[in-house]
Amino acid sequence: MDTFIADYAWIVWLVLILLFVTIEMMTLELTFLMIALGSLGGLVAGLLGAPWWLQLVIAALLALVLLLGIKPPLLRALKRGGDPTKSNVDALVGLGGSVVKSVEGAGGLVRLANGETWTARLSPTVPQHVIEPGERVVVIAIDGATAVVTPAERNAS
Structure with missing residues (x-):
């Protein structure tokens, strides 16, 4: 079973990346983009030969770092350029x-x-x-x- 998961994990990562990017295009809040980038890290780890459990750990840690470290300053930068005119x-x-x-x-x-x-x-x-x-x-x-x-x-x- 481990060999099956290891051989086809890249397909799961691609499906997850496409799913998260699609959801991000509908929500536009950058959360699912960060999770998709974490999944991309898991895909790269898998392509470099990491076992499936390490791929999951890498994807989760990368997504967490992006959500907590990159998303807040990125949202502040995006909102700073907002139109101050009342409507x-x-x-x-x-x-x-x-x-x-x-x-x-x-x-x-x-x-x-x-x-x-x-x-x-x-x-x-x-x-x-x-x-x-x-x-x-x-x-x-x-x-x-x-x-x-x-x-x-x-x-x-």
């Missing part, structure tokens, strides 16, 4: 606008500086009153599909 609802917080339909505690409509019209309600942190059409407001939060706003004068102070 989606994060970009709306702090954006100014004007009231289209009176905004009170229950709701209203505002047109934001980016041209979008949102349902809006007055923030609970300000005294509850009616903000009339044409008055300026600032978005302080997004709650579902509703912009939570404050009068622009109050937000400036």
